[in-house]
Amino acid sequence: MLFGFWRKKDKKKPVDPLAAFDQLIEDLERQGAEVRKSAATLLALKGELSRSLERYTRQREDIVQRCVVADARGDVKGAQVLRRDQEQAQALIRSTRESLDRAEVDARLLLEAASEVGARAAELRIERHSASARLTAGSLVTGAMREQVERIEKVLAVDAARDEVERAHALAEIYREERGEGEPSK
Helix, strand or coil, X not given: CCHHHCCCCCCCCCCCHHHHHHHHHHHHHHHHHHHHHHHHHHHHHHHHHHHHHHHHHHHHHHHHHHXXXXXXXXXXXXXXXXXXXXXXXXXXXHHHHHHHHHHHXXXXXXXXHHHHHHHHHHHHHHHHHHHHHHHHHHHHHHHHHHHHHXXXXXXXXXXXXXXXXXXXXXXXXXXXXXXXXXXXXX
């Protein structure tokens, strides 16, 4: 079977219901860790973008002051170059601000998602503990019922044995009567 190598392997479903809970909780915790890691990355990016925004704003202000000085001196070429630099700095500020806004929104969404995943995992842990208690109680009840059934079966077996003994006595009595012996001797 050449093509079986590329086939996806089926994940085995847990037989134990508690193992199913454990597997789902583990998956949720893994997912929560990944979401928190992504949120932390975005928060670090947010800090970096904030610093870049401050730096670009200072650069633009510096360029504006130098442009005012160039205009005051009558340096037309220098003022043109500085205005172009000012436009580039403004574009960097705009781009950085957009990236910062997006990072803030995405980080907030990821933090909310991490919180929801954590809450769901906590709910499942509580449900698992409850299921564990119910399964334990159910197994105790089943064990007690099994013992009761075994006792009933023993009582029925004793009753059947009594019936068999009674039949044997009755058969013996019939046999004696046929032979003419009458009452059994004591």
